[in-house]
Amino acid sequence: MSDASNASPALLDVRDVSKAFGTVEVLRSVSLQVKRGEVVTVIGPSGSGKTTLLRCVNFLESYDSGSIRIDGKEVGYREAGTRQRRSERDLASMRAETGMVFQSFNLFPHLTAAGNIMLGLTKVRGKSQAEARQAAEHWLGRVGLAHKADSLPAELSGGQQQRVGIARAVAMEPKILLLDEITSALDPELVGEVLAVVRSLAEDGMTMLMVTHEMAFARDASSRIVFMADGGVSAVGPPKEILAAETSNERLRTFLARFRASHF
């Protein structure tokens, strides 16, 4: 825990996390730090463990060994090293500290846009109905959907739904926002509006860990890029360094070449 007292301690500290589904190792001793206010994007071929890593951070997946700490607090287990899961109540309050935005939006279809945002605020944060409504309207305004507060998800476009998804996550005022390929399920013309919202949150200093296939966005918006391959971190560095065509990392070079070939 010595690094927690450093001048700029990591808000998210992933140490040697490994995980296997049966005999398939999806995460191999992954380590990764995200500082307060940083935007870190994770790229890599599909099946490289990016999404699993993200899901471990808010314990939607358990991990077999290693430790994940947010603000110095171990995420899923009572103590680092022990395999004793936290209680259901403990896990819930830990998860409330991390916001998550999903590839498939996962809005609650029986609740309005405002209702989606208010649920966590009233039931988890203990806000009154009126306070929650006010916060919901504030955040909907922030993502450009003030006029859609009373619409059901089915009445919104994909891009609008995802913006509600983002508002739902940030309204909880999480310490870190996890974004899991949030534009992959969108029509190309709707990607921009969602990324614009993410960019403006980044400018406001929101700490983010983002799995994405949007290379241009990763290049422009991230503090650092993590390249994952075969369940491990293969390269970490500033965007310029990672996305440079002449990188010496063989796997990264292949990935980028393949990516360029299919996207340009």
Next chain:
Amino acid sequence: MLSQILYALPFLAKGFALTLWVSLLVVVLSLIAGVTLGVGLVYGPTPLRWAVRIFSDTIRGIPILVLMFFVYYGLPAIGLHLPSFWAAVLALTLFKTAQVIEYLRGAVGSIPKGQSEAAMAIGLTFRQRLTYVIFPQAFRRFLPPWINGVTDAVKGSALVSLLGITDLMQAINQVIGRTYEAMPLYILGALIYFAVNYALSLASRRLERRFAFIRE
């Protein structure tokens, strides 16, 4: 003939009241037990899941009449003597519970996994996830088969007459025994059962429409 039937009406009404009482008990008790065990089946630890699965499959594989005779005539062998009324209610409830478990499993299972995950991600506890996210969506899927099941329970309650309980069915049989007017009395009985069940299915359709906004 008509006068004989009119004379028997209060007696039939009493039988009918008992039919409704048995049905109500079975429906309410099986709803509570079935939803509880169904949640255990979907979310519980493996041993509980197995226990519920075995219970449900076993009960659904036994004819309801056998189940009823087993509870009434069989259980005394292990020292459990139930009055005929409660033996019948228990047997019908067990049977209905097994069905409710399956309705609940189907309804909850139709909700995408992402819904639970999104609810977890905002910090809802298990109970809150069920209450505010899963059940409101599953309700619409649960309702139609469950109301069907309620009408089955009303019809199935006629079996209690075989344990000598004077429900509508038994009352009709007794009146026929005295009057020998089988045809009109059976028609009357059929009409009463039909009226109850038709009212239920009308109510069901109305409820379904009310919750139609949820999905699709």
